[in-house]
Amino acid sequence: MTTAHVHIQIREVAKGIAGDLYEKLMGDNQMFGQWKKQNPGCNAAELERRFIEKNWPKCIQYARQALAALLRQPHINEATKLHIVDVLSKDQSLVRGRNVRRSFHRPGHA
Secondary structure, three states: OOOOOOHHHHHHHHHHHHHHHHHHHHOOHHHHHHHHHHOOOHHHHHHHHHHHHHHHHHHHHHHHHHHHHOOOOOOOHHHOOOOOOOOHHHHHHHHHHHHHHHHHOOOOOO
């Protein structure tokens, strides 16, 4: 399983985006054939699950942007907007925490 320092709700949005990407890309028979060759013996659900698991981290920034864009939408209620702000804020603290931990690591030292 792929891990990333990201808020769980952003991860879920990123997985949704990866799922949408799967549907779009696998509509191309050649692309689907290549993916199936890379994952022999998998049924359709497993092929999709593997694609999403492999690619959702690449969709994290798009997920953040999608949530941020919702804040500018007049039809989104204030409670939902406050929740989105909370998620984005907590996500940023995870990103900052990851960067701080990296700065303490010195090459050649555990």
